[in-house]
Amino acid sequence: MKSLAVLAALVAATTAQAAQDTAGLVRFVACPVYRDTDAGRKSGCWLTDDRATGKRWDVTESPYKPDWNFAVLVEGKPSAHAAQPCGAPALDPVRTSRLDIPCTRHMIPAEGFPGRRYTLPRRNIGPLSVARAVPPGPYAERTFPVYFEFDKDFLVYQYDDWLIDNAVTWIRAARPRKLVVTGYAATQAQMVSGVKLAERPDAARERAETIAETMRRLVPDIPVETKWKTAAKPTDEPEADGLPWQSQRRAEIRAVF
Amino acid sequence: MGKRPMHSLPQRSFALPLAVAVLALSVGARGGDVPDRWWAPGEGRVLPAILDYDNENGTLRTLTVGGPLNTAGHPFFEPLVKDGRACVTCHQPADAMSLSAASARRQWDRTGGKDPLFAAYDGSNCPTLPQDQRASHSLLLDRGLIRIQRPWPTKSFNGKPVKPDFTIEVVRDPNGCNSGPNYGPKAGKISVYRRPRPVANMKYLLAVGFPFDPKQGYALPLDPDDGKPQSGNLMADNRAGNLRLQMEDAATTHLQMLKALSEDERKQLQDFELRVFTAMQMTKAGGAVDSGGAKAGPARLRDSEPGALGSIGEPVWSEFKGWENIPAEDAAKLTPQQLAFRQSVARGARVFREKMFLISDTAGINSRIGFGNPVRNSCVFCHNMSQMGNDVAPGQVDLGTTTLPFADPWDDLPLFKVTCTGRPHPHYGKVIYTYDPGFALTSGKCADVGKITLQSMRGLSARAPYFSNGLARDLRGVVDYYERRYSIGYTEQEKQDLVNLMSAL
Numbered sequence A: 001m002k003s004l005a006v007l008a009a010l011v012a013a014t015t016a017q018a019a020q021d022t023a024g025l026v027r028f029v030a031c032p033v034y035r036d037t038d039a040g041r042k043s044g045c046w047l048t049d050d051r052a053t054g055k056r057w058d059v060t061e062s063p064y065k066p067d068w069n070f071a072v073l074v075e076g077k078p079s080a081h082a083a084q085p086c087g088a089p090a091l092d093p094v095r096t097s098r099l100d101i102p103c104t105r106h107m108i109p110a111e112g113f114p115g116r117r118y119t120l121p122r123r124n125i126g127p128l129s130v131a132r133a134v135p136p137g138p139y140a141e142r143t144f145p146v147y148f149e150f151d152k153d154f155l156v157y158q159y160d161d162w163l164i165d166n167a168v169t170w171i172r173a174a175r176p177r178k179l180v181v182t183g184y185a186a187t188q189a190q191m192v193s194g195v196k197l198a199e200r201p202d203a204a205r206e207r208a209e210t211i212a213e214t215m216r217r218l219v220p221d222i223p224v225e226t227k228w229k230t231a232a233k234p235t236d237e238p239e240a241d242g243l244p245w246q247s248q249r250r251a252e253i254r255a256v257f
Numbered sequence B: 001m002g003k004r005p006m007h008s009l010p011q012r013s014f015a016l017p018l019a020v021a022v023l024a025l026s027v028g029a030r031g032g033d034v035p036d037r038w039w040a041p042g043e044g045r046v047l048p049a050i051l052d053y054d055n056e057n058g059t060l061r062t063l064t065v066g067g068p069l070n071t072a073g074h075p076f077f078e079p080l081v082k083d084g085r086a087c088v089t090c091h092q093p094a095d096a097m098s099l100s101a102a103s104a105r106r107q108w109d110r111t112g113g114k115d116p117l118f119a120a121y122d123g124s125n126c127p128t129l130p131q132d133q134r135a136s137h138s139l140l141l142d143r144g145l146i147r148i149q150r151p152w153p154t155k156s157f158n159g160k161p162v163k164p165d166f167t168i169e170v171v172r173d174p175n176g177c178n179s180g181p182n183y184g185p186k187a188g189k190i191s192v193y194r195r196p197r198p199v200a201n202m203k204y205l206l207a208v209g210f211p212f213d214p215k216q217g218y219a220l221p222l223d224p225d226d227g228k229p230q231s232g233n234l235m236a237d238n239r240a241g242n243l244r245l246q247m248e249d250a251a252t253t254h255l256q257m258l259k260a261l262s263e264d265e266r267k268q269l270q271d272f273e274l275r276v277f278t279a280m281q282m283t284k285a286g287g288a289v290d291s292g293g294a295k296a297g298p299a300r301l302r303d304s305e306p307g308a309l310g311s312i313g314e315p316v317w318s319e320f321k322g323w324e325n326i327p328a329e330d331a332a333k334l335t336p337q338q339l340a341f342r343q344s345v346a347r348g349a350r351v352f353r354e355k356m357f358l359i360s361d362t363a364g365i366n367s368r369i370g371f372g373n374p375v376r377n378s379c380v381f382c383h384n385m386s387q388m389g390n391d392v393a394p395g396q397v398d399l400g401t402t403t404l405p406f407a408d409p410w411d412d413l414p415l416f417k418v419t420c421t422g423r424p425h426p427h428y429g430k431v432i433y434t435y436d437p438g439f440a441l442t443s444g445k446c447a448d449v450g451k452i453t454l455q456s457m458r459g460l461s462a463r464a465p466y467f468s469n470g471l472a473r474d475l476r477g478v479v480d481y482y483e484r485r486y487s488i489g490y491t492e493q494e495k496q497d498l499v500n501l502m503s504a505l
Helices: A001-015 A160-174 A203-216 A244-250 B018-026 B101-111 B133-143 B202-205 B244-251 B262-275 B298-303 B318-323 B337-354 B475-486 B494-504
Strands: A026-028 A035-037 A045-050 A055-057 A070-078 A093-102 A107-109 A142-147 A179-183 A190-192 A194-196 A224-229 A250-255 B050-055 B060-063 B146-151 B166-172 B189-192 B276-283 B357-359 B375-378 B415-420 B431-434
Touching: A026 A045, A026 A093, A026 A190, A045 A070, A055 A093, A093 A194, A142 A244, A160 A203, A160 A250, A179 A203, A179 B050, A203 A224, A203 A250, A244 A250, A250 B494, B101 B133, B101 B298, B276 B298, B318 B337, B337 B494, B357 B475, B475 B494
Parallel strands: A035 A107, A179 A224
Antiparallel strands: A026 A070, A035 A045, A045 A055, A070 A093, A142 A250, A179 A250, A190 A194, B050 B060, B060 B276, B146 B189, B166 B415, B357 B375, B415 B431
16 A cells, blocks of 8 residues: 555646636546447447446546447536536536556446437548638738647547637638647646646647648648657646646647748 | 440540541440450450440449540550459449449359469469369458558558557457468568458549548548549558559459559549549439439539538438429339339438438547537538539548447458557547458558548449448448448438439448
8 A cells, every 4th residue: 555655746746837727627547338229320438447436427528439348538528518418417618538458348238328419529631522611801910729538649520620620711811931839748647537647749740740741731831840748837728628638738839930 | 225426525635546436436346246244354345435234223324524435455455464353343334434343243253263363462362272163252252352461550641650549469360360470460471351442433532521520530641643632532541642542453463463553644644533433324123313303323423523512512322302293194104013113212311411310439520529419410411512422522431340349240351459558549449340440551540540521422323332341232231231330210212212212332
């Protein structure tokens, strides 16, 4: 049990500075449970239990959902809605990052819970055949953030594609001289549910390069530079949904004139 | 069955001598003096604007926009090397511009195995085998498979070397083409065996719906020729990003051309590939697929905008909506068998879209894109393009058709052991056993092992067997594979409805 004290000290030290931002938020590591509800396509439920509090949360609304073979890092805010279509109070906004910790696959039946009928998320892009509205000028230096799963550089479907589509629409209209893509990684270790979590420093570079490559494909005539920074600090950008940890795991596309 | 009058096709300028055009009108595939259904290279036949071929489920119709086309001297039909094959050897009009195993067997029997289709290079299990024996061509004859030789280490679609994040060893080499001094990874080559993909309805396979490849997590790669985003829907392993790269690959491998295709040949090939549309026109059991309120068939394919996502536009296979509730007065004109078949096809379309099941451990869907593992959805989740049933996004998905434990046991295919040197595969872990690494042979990523680009679903009746390695002998075999793979729980009726639907596409 000696590790418990160390652990507690660590938690105290690392959470102190972010305390104000994280008030009312939950963050824990858990093995996901799939509840096999059926309200049509994509209507299954994801549940996770916070070992520290003994509470079960519905984390289905995450833009990147769990894999039943691996633990997830859950980060979220208790939902304003009281409805429990999955049989547990919901976190919303919420994120579930897949960790490399194996889990025993567990599926439970619907047990009468309806799940959620799929609706297209707010952050979805139209097909290329639909013209994007040209954002009005004047145009000046501007930064567009995109966000990632814990320790990953993968462009999140119906999240990052939407952020980038909006950024590119503006960039095509504004015609900056160049783009500087800076990748960030939250490399400072934190203890979560007894698991020491820190993003790899390389994640910062990977994020910069992944997004830079995507920008080169979308606006091939504008030069793209990359930078990366570790020990990322939270921001209060709205598309991180008020989740400080999500805001740390980002890349920024800066349009320079 | 009436042929559509020629003038109903879009009139495009197509330099053909008038005499040829007139001739084509009188020589239909089902006229009195019918040429054989097999198109041999260099015959100089005229490809009519409308060409029908029967198969066991009905009639397949192939439309050549701006046709007829005099194939004499045309690089798709003419052998480009002496006594050689042509593209048409493996892309036959009667087989929905693919090649059925039945046609391969028929050619073997008709020619005593002498047809250029059976060329040692890729029309046999391996060139090192005695070529006059049937057993040396068993993969082509039994499952319609052509040998595909890929470089090792991997090269991407633009020929750039990619450093793979996996190693590959040969566990089993029943055909000798993955070992010995000249073959196999140690010799810089990997042989896999694949079905020819249909060269028709290409505008759909080239259509770009959205700017991203959500399965790879990047914006779409750009075409090296025109700088536009690539659809990513060509070839099982997507090694060719556009038709030029594809035809160059085909010419140097299947045709064993030593010199490059000329610019003129490339133009003719591309022009032709974009003009051909094929689909079932007539079902034996239910009549024409564009009658009684149904709107399927090749003409509509030819005339529609490609690349639409069924979930936000015209639902996939809603062509058959008109057969859902057939009015009594129309039903009275049909035989009970016709009526039942039409209703079954219409139900099949709904089963395809609406019968949900848990899709699990399927890379490209359950990873890395964030749908979750598992995710509840239906056939249409992956087969989502209106009218074609391929994937609007680049369709590299690991259904398990080529990879253990999901693939069926085949002792005549090579088995590779892939070891991931970086991150393990999200579902298989560090070590993967596969008959065909698929897209990983192009991307160099272990996370892509087993991914095969979704084909289109048109003209299926004309081109059994199915899946890239011919795993499913017939359409029922396709449904049975999905049932095994995902424990769907289809009823016998639902299975038959799906089979009937697919037979009418």
